Amino acid sequence: MSDLTLVWLRRDLRLADNPALAEAAARGPVLPVYIHAPDEEAPWAPRGAQRVWLDESLRVLQASLAEFGMPLVIRQGPSLEALQTLIGETGASAVTWNRLYEPAVIERDRQIKQALRDDRLVVSSHNAALLAEPWEVATKAGDPYRVYTPFWRALSAQRMHLPVAVPDKLVGPTEAPDSLAIEQLGLRPTIGWDAGIRAAWTPGEAGAQIALQDFLDRCVDSYKQDRDWPARPGTSRLSPHLHFGEIGPRQVWQGVHEWLDGSARVGAETFLSEIGWREFAHHLLFHFPDTPSKPLDRRFEAFPWADDDQALKAWQQGQTGIPMVDAGMRELWETGWMHNRVRMVVASFLTKNLRQPWQAGAEWFWDTLVDADLASNTLGWQWTAGCGADAAPFFRIFNPSRQGERFDPEGDYVRQWVPELARLPAKHIHAPWAAPAAVCRDAGVTLGTDYPAPLVDLKESRREALAAFDAIKAQR
Ligand SMILES: Cc1cc2nc3c(=O)[nH]c(=O)nc-3n(C[C@H](O)[C@H](O)[C@H](O)COP(=O)(O)OP(=O)(O)OC[C@H]3O[C@@H](n4cnc5c(N)ncnc54)[C@H](O)[C@@H]3O)c2cc1C
The missing domain is CATH 3.40.50.620 (HUPs)
Known part of the structure; x- marks a missing residue:
């Protein structure tokens, strides 16, 4: 040896x-x-x-x-x-x-x-992947956490390990064994659907460092305000780099603290607390390993999901007739990423307005996200569907038109990803079905021809979702 x-x-x-x-x-x-x-x-x-x-x-x-x-x-x-x-x-x-x-x-x-x-x-x-191991954070009773805030309080109070440096010297074996070429792994698709992904990202360690530095230089101070606005470059876009371990959370933690240099800034605190959600996701996956397929709140095993493949397909293809949803689903397909606010909107629409099982949405994200991560994806879907740890209450059903009016008031995000609506005035871009006929005509939009009529009525489908939840609510 x-x-x-x-x-x-x-x-x-x-x-x-x-x-x-x-x-x-x-x-x-x-x-x-x-x-x-x-x-x-x-x-x-x-x-x-x-x-x-x-x-x-x-x-x-x-x-x-x-x-x-x-x-x-x-x-x-x-x-x-x-x-x-x-x-x-x-x-x-x-x-x-x-x-x-x-x-x-x-x-x-x-x-x-x-x-x-x-x-x-x-x-x-x-x-190398977490600030703390999932078993290093526990409640006073020694149980895993199910609520984020006390989890993060406990974790961030721990002494953080510093990142380790690149070794000064690396010595290889005297003779390198044979290796396959990367092409032989067949990772690249044979049909070139990946051009948008390649154009949008710089994978690798150097790309990750640049993304962090750029975020710290330009966005972190306004992160708390801008992070919800999908048309603004307000978030770090570090998620795929973190998923593939091109950068570690300890490096991010240290980078933020060096940038803070002893000061307290709300943008940086908020950003680190999002890194905390990633930790929480891993904590949950470790302690509740069947959650990628099973709801943490077992009442949801009996939820009356609707059987509607067409609806699922329309959602996947960004053809639901709801502009914020379609914009998000098309951004996802084109770039392999979707803004967090829009992830919540499309997930709420799928699970509540279309009453499709959250597992179907999680699977589609698994296929299409560059940052697809079992821990974070499971948490995100269960949280939005209302069946996960510290989940949004079921009745919190995002209204995608109102979300658009609030976080994309000029309609820039929709215009970018749903170009057939680009000429609609901001006032109507998030609900073209309610726009006066003349406005649609002037914008060159005929619903059902240039852009789909909405797949469901938002109010009616919300009412149906709440009634479906009533059927399981009382179970324990
Ligand atoms: C339905 C749904 C599915 C999701 N699936 C994934 C997934 O597969 N992979 C994934 O990395 N994130 C997932 N998220 C969480 C979140 O949307 C992304 O982490 C975030 O949008 C990545 O963009 P960013 O790097 O610019 O984030 P920033 O806002 O800059 O946040 C910094 C980092 O914190 C972590 N983070 C932020 N928000 C969350 C969160 N809610 N949960 C866990 N970690 C978070 C990410 O690692 C992120 O890179 C999902 C959210 C939802 C609602």
């Missing part, structure tokens, strides 16, 4: 603040390895947009490692077999990685750790 350590990279695609890499480099020579094994994450293997991101992020990582004269060895799964083969080829005596928190991955990693230890390897795992 040699003193080589395999660093098994997964969703920690960065060199800075990478505790597994830092530990391995302190031990001796290292070999960074990426193993493509989507089946092991089933049923939540990366799909569509995430695969496009991953393809690019791996290329960037490979190039960064090459600057240190280091290879990134790429292999196909099963992961245990691939690791054992590499250990046989290189004589490595240790394997290290950073932890992930999806139930299927936790179980796989547990088995791999045991098998490698049985093979007499030195094995370690680290936290």
Whole structure:
């Protein structure tokens, strides 16, 4: 055996603040390895947009490692077999990685750790993805939190770990083992639907650092006001970078505090509390691992969802006839991302006005979001549907027209994503069905021809949703 350590990279695609890499480099020579094994994450293997991101992020990582004269060895799964083969080829005596928190991955990693230890390897795992481990935050009674505010209060009162630096020196193996080429993983789609995603983003560690710096320089001070306005560049757009571990939350925490330099600023506090929601999402997923498919509030297992594939399809395609909803769904399809306020609006519309199961919405987001993340997606959908931890009360049904009038008063967001409505005056753009016929004519809009008539009446469907909730409300 040699003193080589395999660093098994997964969703920690960065060199800075990478505790597994830092530990391995302190031990001796290292070999960074990426193993493509989507089946092991089933049923939540990366799909569509995430695969496009991953393809690019791996290329960037490979190039960064090459600057240190280091290879990134790429292999196909099963992961245990691939690791054992590499250990046989290189004589490595240790394997290290950073932890992930999806139930299927936790179980796989547990088995791999045991098998490698049985093979007499030195094995370690680290936290690179969260400010605190899900088991490090508990109520006084020792239970997991189900309410965000006390969770965040408890977590942010803990001593924060500082990010670890990029190792000063990285030494590779004397001879690099064979590697697949990234193209061989087949992550890029064969039909080019991904041009919009590629144009909108810069995957990779450097892109993540630029996004953070840009946000701190330009947006953080006004974050509290601007974060709800989808046409403003008011949020960080760090979510896919955080999901793929191109930047870690500890780096974000430190970046914000360095920027604050001892001052207290409400925008920065609000922003960090959103990072707190990401932590809360992981806490919930860890402690309630069946929530990606099952409602935390079990009453919702009996909710009378409507069986209507056509409605689901219209929502997916951004053809519901409700401008804010359609704008969001088209932004999602084009760029792989949707603004948080609009995510809540489209999710409320799907689950309440269309009464489609939240799981169907979560699946579509899983296919189309570049930041699709099992913890945050599950929390977002269950929260909006009213069945999750600290969820919005069911009767809080967003009115998408009023949301548009409030957070997109000039209609800029709708104009960008629903160009067929671009000539409607702001006053009518969020409810074209209520606009006088002459206004629609002047704007070149004939409902049902140029743009769909609304799929449902917002008031009527709201009433029906509340009646459906009444049917399960009393259960315990
Ligand atoms: C129905 C629904 C589904 C969602 N699915 C996902 C998902 O799959 N992946 C995902 O990362 N986020 C998801 N979110 C949360 C949120 O919409 C995104 O994190 C946010 O829009 C990302 O944009 P940003 O990076 O500019 O956020 P910022 O406002 O700049 O926030 C900074 C970071 O905080 C975290 N964050 C912010 N809001 C939330 C939140 N509500 N829950 C958890 N983390 C949050 C994200 O990591 C984000 O990058 C979902 C929300 C809803 C309502």
